[in-house]
Amino acid sequence: xRRATVDDIPRLIELTGRLVAASGIPxxxxxxxARTTLHALLVRPDAAIWMTEAGxxxxxxxxxxxxxxxxxxxxxWYAEDGHGLRLLKAFEAHADI
Numbered sequence: 001x002r003r004a005t006v007d008d009i010p011r012l013i014e015l016t017g018r019l020v021a022a023s024g025i026p027x028x029x030x031x032x033x034a035r036t037t038l039h040a041l042l043v044r045p046d047a048a049i050w051m052t053e054a055g056x057x058x059x060x061x062x063x064x065x066x067x068x069x070x071x072x073x074x075x076x077w078y079a080e081d082g083h084g085l086r087l088l089k090a091f092e093a094h095a096d097i
Contacts, residue, residue: 001086004042004049004056012038012049015056019078041075050090055079057087061095 004012013034020029038058041047047060058075072095079087 001050001052001083001090004051006039006042008049008051009035009038009042012051012056012058015051015054015078016076018080019076022078022080037075046070048094050087050094052079052081052083052087054081055083055087057091059091059095 013031016034016038017029017031020027038049041049041058041060044060047058049056049058051057055078057077057079060073060075061070062073063069064071072091074091077084077087077091
């Protein structure tokens with residue numbers, strides 16, 4: 001498992017497509033929107049994307065309308081390689097920083 005870079009965007013778009021297909025949600029993925037969103041998360045100091053060979057978890061730290069206290073916001077999570085829990089633990093550890 002490692003932190004994704006902008007060079008990983010094509011693979012992350014592919015995995016996002018697999019996420020949509022596996023989830024059965026009635027939406028089509030817009031690859032251009034996915035590219036823009038993934039890039040924005042990768043360059044934000046308060047966001048990250050962790051990935052494995054066949055999985056990823058994208059998140060950012062946000063503030064809600066309820067409170068200015070920061071909360072972790074998951075933007076996409078998918079793993080077909082059995083590392084879903086490992087990605088979740090990395091997300092939780094990063095969110096605690």
